[in-house]
Amino acid sequence: MKGSFAQYAQESSTEIILYYINGHSETFSLPISPQEFQAMLPQLLQKPWITFHLIDQTVCISTEKVMKIEIKPPINQMQGEGIFANSQRITALQRNATKFL
Incomplete structure (x- = not known):
């Protein structure tokens, strides 16, 4: 997407990927x-369930079943203990990767 609409869309919505x-x-x-999501994140992670109301259904997710959350665009304002700025991912998470000999 290009132009002012892309900038507006990026600033007014947040994409999250939940890995179970x-x-x-x-x-x-x-x-x-x-920024709004960043403010909510600590409280969300402490709740046993989070709920998403979609157009056609409601989805309830057990937070204890979530092992990773990816957030786009990045929340660079997060600071403090356990937060590493300017990090780079070298390899993506791999599960059940086996090597055949």
Whole structure:
């Protein structure tokens, strides 16, 4: 996307990818800014369940089954202990990778 619409869309929505301990993942687009999501994130992670109301259904997710969350666009304002700025991913997460001889 190009132009002012792309900038508006990026600033007014947040995409999250939830990776579950069973190896599955789901992606959600949230109609809130990354800054709003950042403010909510600590409380969300402490709740046993989080709920997403979609157009055609409601999805409830057990937070204890989530092992990783990816957030787009990045939330660069997060700072503090356990947060590493200017990091680079060298390899993506791999599950059940086997090597045949």
